[in-house]
Amino acid sequence: xxxxxxxxxxxxxxxxxxxxxxxxxxxxxxxxxxxxxxxxxxxxxxxxxxxxxxxxxxxxxxxxxxxxxxxxxxxxxxxxxxxxxxxxxxxxxxxxxxxxxxxxxxxxxxxxxxxxxxxxxxxxxxxxxxxxxxxxxxxxxxxxxxxxxxxxxxxxxxxxxxxxxxxxxxxxxxxxxxxxxxxxxxxxxxxxxxxxxxxxxxxxxxxxxxxxxxxxxxxxxxxxxxxxxxxxxxxxxxxxxxxxxxxxxxxxxxxxxxxxxxxxxxxxxxxxxxxxxxxxxxxxxxxxxxxxxxxxxxxxxxxxxxxxxxxxxxxxxxxxxxxxxxxxxxxxxxxxxxxxxxxxxxxxxxxxxxxxxxxxxxxxxxxxxxxxxxxxxxxxxxxxxxxxxxxxxxxxxxxxxxxxxxxxxxxxxxxxxxxxxxxxxxxxxxxxxxxxxxx
Numbered sequence: 001x002x003x004x005x006x007x008x009x010x011x012x013x014x015x016x017x018x019x020x021x022x023x024x025x026x027x028x029x030x031x032x033x034x035x036x037x038x039x040x041x042x043x044x045x046x047x048x049x050x051x052x053x054x055x056x057x058x059x060x061x062x063x064x065x066x067x068x069x070x071x072x073x074x075x076x077x078x079x080x081x082x083x084x085x086x087x088x089x090x091x092x093x094x095x096x097x098x099x100x101x102x103x104x105x106x107x108x109x110x111x112x113x114x115x116x117x118x119x120x121x122x123x124x125x126x127x128x129x130x131x132x133x134x135x136x137x138x139x140x141x142x143x144x145x146x147x148x149x150x151x152x153x154x155x156x157x158x159x160x161x162x163x164x165x166x167x168x169x170x171x172x173x174x175x176x177x178x179x180x181x182x183x184x185x186x187x188x189x190x191x192x193x194x195x196x197x198x199x200x201x202x203x204x205x206x207x208x209x210x211x212x213x214x215x216x217x218x219x220x221x222x223x224x225x226x227x228x229x230x231x232x233x234x235x236x237x238x239x240x241x242x243x244x245x246x247x248x249x250x251x252x253x254x255x256x257x258x259x260x261x262x263x264x265x266x267x268x269x270x271x272x273x274x275x276x277x278x279x280x281x282x283x284x285x286x287x288x289x290x291x292x293x294x295x296x297x298x299x300x301x302x303x304x305x306x307x308x309x310x311x312x313x314x315x316x317x318x319x320x321x322x323x324x325x326x327x328x329x330x331x332x333x334x335x336x337x338x339x340x341x342x343x344x345x346x347x348x349x350x351x352x353x354x355x356x357x358x359x360x361x362x363x364x365x366x367x368x369x370x371x372x373x374x375x376x377x378x379x380x381x382x383x384x385x386x387x388x389x390x391x392x393x394x395x396x397x398x399x400x401x402x403x404x405x406x407x408x409x410x411x412x413x414x415x416x417x418x419x420x421x422x423x424x425x426x427x428x429x430x431x432x433x434x435x436x437x438x439x
Contacts (some may be wrong), residue, residue: 009052017044024075024424032423033075041073059095064088064108079124081117086110090132102138104150126160128232144181151175158232165236165252169198171229184212194227199256202227220265230254230288234299251298259284275314282307289346292379292422302380303336305345321359328352334380343382347420349373351388365397378422389418407434 001010023041026032046069053062066088073081090108097103113127136150154171158164177190191205206224213219230251237250260283267276287302308331315324330352332345344350351374358367372390377383392413399405408431415429 006056007052007054010050012047012049014047015045018042020073021428022075022425023073026075026423035075035077037075037080039075041075043070043072045070058097059093061091061093063091065090076118079116079118081120083115083117085113100140102140104136104138105134107133124161126162126233126237127158129157129159131155141180146179148177148179149175156232158236160236162236164232166198169196171196186210196229196256199229202256202258216270217268218266220263220267222261222263222265224261226257226259226261228257228259228288230256230299234288249298251300254288254299255286255301257284257286257288257301259287273314273316276312278311280309280311287345289380292346292384302334302345305333306335307332307345307348321357324356326352326354340380340382343380344377346380347376347378347386349376349388363399365399367395369393369395376420384422386419386422389416391416391418403439404435404437407436408432409434 001008003009019040020042021040022038024033024035024037026035026037028034028036047067049064049066051062051064053060066086068084068086070084070086071081072084088108088110090106092104092106095103095105109132110130111127112129113125115125116123132152132154134150134152136148139147139149141147152173152175154173155168156171157168159167172195173192175190175192177188179188180186187207187209189205189207192203194202194204196202204225204227206222208220208222210218210220233250234254235250235252261280263278263280265276265278268274284305284307285303287305288299289302289305291298291300310329311327313324313326315322317323328351330348330350332348332350334340334343334345351372353370353372355370356367357369358365370390370392372388374388376386378386391411394410394413395408397405397407410429410431412427412429417428418426420426
């Protein structure tokens with residue numbers, strides 16, 4: 001990286017290669033990848049990026065570029081290798097015509113190209129392209145009030161070895177937002193209209209109110225609606241035959257997902273302790289989920305779903321150690337009429353806990369993390385159970401100077417075996433050593 005008073009340029013190059021581990025413990029005619037390939041499934045990635053810009057009196061111009069090439073091995077009877085290229089190119093501008101008006105412009109393109117193989121022989125190709133553009137105006141209405149108006153545009157295209165019912169679509173979005181402070185109160189409200197060429201128009205919005213009860217205690221209430229269109233991957237991912245008629249594919253019959261959410265939160269700081277508690281409920285229609293219970297694993301719509309939850313975070317310094325904790329409790333229910341009513345939604349643990357402990361000793365720094373999750377289910381019928389797990393990670397660092405340091409990381413200290421998707425293994429114990437120099 002480098003630059004002067006007005007211009008700057010950052011460049012990054014990276015390479016990663018691993019022999020990997022056995023990705024899947026599939027069982028023919030039963031589950032997983034429906035095949036037995038007890039081998040190491042490796043991964044290779046080469047990536048580079050550039051980011052730069054120039055500042056002037058009333059604005060700033062910038063650009064960014066990213067390219068990543070990867071090769072992945074996995075288990076399957078008809079495909080067991082893939083090569084992918086992801087690339088993003090974009091530019092942005094921020095202008096201030098007058099003191100109370102910020103004008104932001106952006107445009108870009110992203111590419112995602114994927115070729116699949118069986119033991120080196122070509123099988124399928126699936127490529128997507130997204131063009132985007134945005135125009136946003138931030139108008140300052142005094143010191144405590146901000147109004148935002150804007151338009152954004154997306155165009156998605158898909159191509160590959162298969163024919164697609166819809167291979168391109170546009171989405172125009174028109175949005176506005178207000179943010180304002182009224183003494184101890186803060187109010188935000190927004191409204192957005194999306195005109196999707198494939199799925200029609202949809203209006204969404206949200207409103208939030210915050211109140212400082214004291215200098216150290218704050219209350220927040222929010223309500224919002226959301227709209228999520230299926231991606232081309234959800235709709236048209238090519239059918240992959242894993243053997244004996246089993247496989248996975250996209251679902252061209254998916255409908256958009258809509259939701260309504262309400263949230264109440266309380267946060268504070270007291271004698272070195274910082275904490276926050278949030279309670280929320282989200283009601284969803286046509287939730288885009290996954291059905292892995294049949295011969296073909298595919299995205300589906302869950303007609304009605306409700307997610308109730310509580311998130312609590314806290315942080316403090318205890319005997320010189322920095323302690324941070326985060327707890328999530330979920331009640332993710334399938335509310336659709338029928339045999340699955342009342343079941344848990346797929347792959348959503350009801351309890352998740354994370355603890356982080358860190359401390360510096362001069363040039364040294366030590367730390368540890370605990371991540372735990374309760375059981376969940378891999379199918380809508382809640383017959384395939386994913387057991388709970390707990391993983392402990394350790395880390396250490398030594399600074400030779402302000403610019404040079406060495407870091408070590410031991411992940412999954414106790415070599416825990418666990419799955420977040422049925423039959424697909426998670427990484428076992430691993431050690432990383434990093435030498436970092438920052439000129």
